[in-house]
Amino acid sequence: MSIREAVAGFLETSHATYVSFFHVDESSKTVILEVPVSLLRAKAGKGVTSKRQLAYLKRNIEALFDLRAVITLREAQQLTDLESGLRAALLRNFPERVTDLYMSFPTGNATQVWVMVKEELDEADGKAVRGHIVDYLANAALTSEGIEFLSPSLPEPSIAAILRSLKAISPGGMDQIMNHLLKRGYACPSERWLSGKLDAARKRRLIVRNPLGDFSLTSLGLELVPHTRSGSSSDVERMLLLARRRRW
Amino acid sequence: MPGLHQVAEHLSLQAKTLTGDDADAFGRSAFNRYYYAAYLSVRELLASLDTSWEASPHSAIPDLLEITVMRQVRDQAKRMSTSGLITIARHHSLAKQAGQASSDIASILRAAYGVRVVADYRPEQRVAFDRLEFRLAQHTHAEARNWKTRVDRAKKVLMSISKELGIVY
Numbered sequence: 001m002s003i004r005e006a007v008a009g010f011l012e013t014s015h016a017t018y019v020s021f022f023h024v025d026e027s028s029k030t031v032i033l034e035v036p037v038s039l040l041r042a043k044a045g046k047g048v049t050s051k052r053q054l055a056y057l058k059r060n061i062e063a064l065f066d067l068r069a070v071i072t073l074r075e076a077q078q079l080t081d082l083e084s085g086l087r088a089a090l091l092r093n094f095p096e097r098v099t100d101l102y103m104s105f106p107t108g109n110a111t112q113v114w115v116m117v118k119e120e121l122d123e124a125d126g127k128a129v130r131g132h133i134v135d136y137l138a139n140a141a142l143t144s145e146g147i148e149f150l151s152p153s154l155p156e157p158s159i160a161a162i163l164r165s166l167k168a169i170s171p172g173g174m175d176q177i178m179n180h181l182l183k184r185g186y187a188c189p190s191e192r193w194l195s196g197k198l199d200a201a202r203k204r205r206l207i208v209r210n211p212l213g214d215f216s217l218t219s220l221g222l223e224l225v226p227h228t229r230s231g232s233s234s235d236v237e238r239m240l241l242l243a244r245r246r247r248w
Numbered sequence: 249m250p251g252l253h254q255v256a257e258h259l260s261l262q263a264k265t266l267t268g269d270d271a272d273a274f275g276r277s278a279f280n281r282y283y284y285a286a287y288l289s290v291r292e293l294l295a296s297l298d299t300s301w302e303a304s305p306h307s308a309i310p311d312l313l314e315i316t317v318m319r320q321v322r323d324q325a326k327r328m329s330t331s332g333l334i335t336i337a338r339h340h341s342l343a344k345q346a347g348q349a350s351s352d353i354a355s356i357l358r359a360a361y362g363v364r365v366v367a368d369y370r371p372e373q374r375v376a377f378d379r380l381e382f383r384l385a386q387h388t389h390a391e392a393r394n395w396k397t398r399v400d401r402a403k404k405v406l407m408s409i410s411k412e413l414g415i416v417y
Contacts, residue, residue: 021386023362028307032358070310072358073351080394102401104348112348114405148345150408159333160324160414184417204332224331226324226415230300 006065007031016057018049020074030068031061038076038108048108079105086136090115093132097125099152111137112145120151157186160224162197163217166207167225168237171214174198252288253396256281260389263375263382275375275382276367279392283364286395290353293403296416306361310354317406321346324413334412342409349405352398360395363387 001009004024011019011033021034035054044050054071061069087101100116113133121129130147137144157165165180166172172180174195178188188194198215201207206221217225227234256278263274290309294301297317304312322343329339366373366385375384382389410416 021362023365023385025307025365030307032362034359034362070358072310072355074355074359075391075394075398077390100401100404102398102405104352104402106348112345114345114401116401116404145348146341146345148341148405150404157417158412158414160328160412161417164414164417186417201333206331206333220331224327224333224414226320226413228298228300230298232296232299 003031003065003067007061007067010061010064014057014060016049017047019057024067028068029066030070031065032070032072033057033061034072034074036076036108037073037105038079040073040107041109042107051107073105076105076108079103079108079111082140082142086113086133089136090129090132094125094129097121098129106145109141110143110145113137113147114150115147116150116152118152121149156189156193157181157184159197159201160226161186162194163201163206163221164225164234166215167217167222167234168241170216171210171212173212173214177215252281252285253393256285257393260382260393264377271377271382272375275377275389276371276384278389279363279367279375279384279387282392282395283360283367286356286360286399289396289399289403290357293353293406296407297410310358313350313354313357317350318343318347320415321409321413324415328413342412346406346409349402349409352402353406356395356399359387360392363392 003026007022007024011022018035018039019033020036022031024031035049039048040054041048041050044053058069058071061067083101083103086103090098090101097117098115099118102114102116104112104114106112115129115133117129126149129149133147134144161181161184162177165177165184169176169180174191177198178191178194181188198207198209201221202209202215204220205218206224207215207217209215225234230236259274259278259281263271263278266274287306287309290313291302294304294309294312294317297320301312301316325334325339325342328334329336334342363385373385375382407416
């Protein structure tokens with residue numbers, strides 16, 4: 001009996017009807033079991049399953065066969081249709097505001113919604129879009145795990161981006177930080193705005209300011225800037241900039 | 249490469265007009281191209297997160313997304329909330345959102361990769377056609393043509409979070 005047949009037999013005897021499809025990758029000794037997300041609930045029941053039951057199934061398969069079991073959720077047509085419906089409704093009602101929508105389904109009756117917008121919405125628009133979504137989800141008998149708005153590009157740099165720029169150029173004054181951020185595609189609303197952000201970071205001892213008015217990161221601030229071991233790392237960017245200006 | 253998805257669409261249209269072995273050949277090639285369209289989109293995401301991830305083997309990518317990428321997001325969100333740059337509520341929300349988006353991408357790639365393997369190496373498993381739809385390894389054409397679009401949307405979520413955390417900028 002092949003591993004495939006053995007797993008199929010095991011799924012049948014354990015009544016795992018919620019596994020819609022599985023495939024065995026012999027080279028990596030892995031079995032991937034697909035479960036339609038529409039059959040996933042907080043609690044297992046007739047014809048439906050739960051994260052807990054799936055974890056149990058995974059453990060059993062791994063103990064019985066010399067395989068790694070991976071459970072993967074599979075999109076369900078009905079839920080994808082609900083997503084298309086909400087997308088179409090929002091695009092029709094808010095054509096100047098909403099550009100796209102994405103719904104993720106952690107279980108068959110809950111959803112996390114992301115609305116992609118042209119630019120950040122003001123309070124009234126945000127409320128209107130949110131209200132629309134809440135009503136729609138209620139009618140579709142879906143509970144909301146959260147509704148988030150995403151702008152295409154961040155209108156202004158996050159504090160993380162400011163620190164990262166400062167890491168690359170430090171010591172640097174306000175103008176240099178602004179210019180560097182601009183090169184990266186971030187526009188600071190004003191010098192005053194940036195000065196406020198820098199001040200807040202200074203009070204948290206993440207950066208220091210020398211008598212000339214130039215800012216640098218403290219070791220605490222440096223730890224906050226992510227760095228990797230690859231070419232795109234902030235460490236590499238810093239080194240390249242240092243090498244280019246030949247002054248340190 | 250945005251073109252791959254169109255190639256897949258073209259192959260699917262052809263498959264629907266043909267019969268027998270020809271229909272099967274076009275149908276399975278379409279599934280292969282739908283997989284690659286989704287895969288390349290994910291590869292682009294990985295490259296912008298960390299250039300050394302670009303060359304990851306196909307079968308390692310879902311775990312890379314669910315484990316390594318998520319560890320990076322959680323660690324950075326934690327560092328930022330500890331130092332007061334974001335609130336604890338924001339930290340948890342970002343980690344949850346990223347977890348949802350990355351496991352969506354991972355699930356799609358796992359399913360798509362499985363179908364792609366059948367399409368390329370198991371000619372004995374035939375593409376099944378009915379009136380309006382065709383399927384391979386129990387995955388319908390309608391599902392396969394959604395792979396890339398769903399990946400692209402979940403990708404936007406991950407990119408936006410990575411920018412907020414300074415992982416990408």
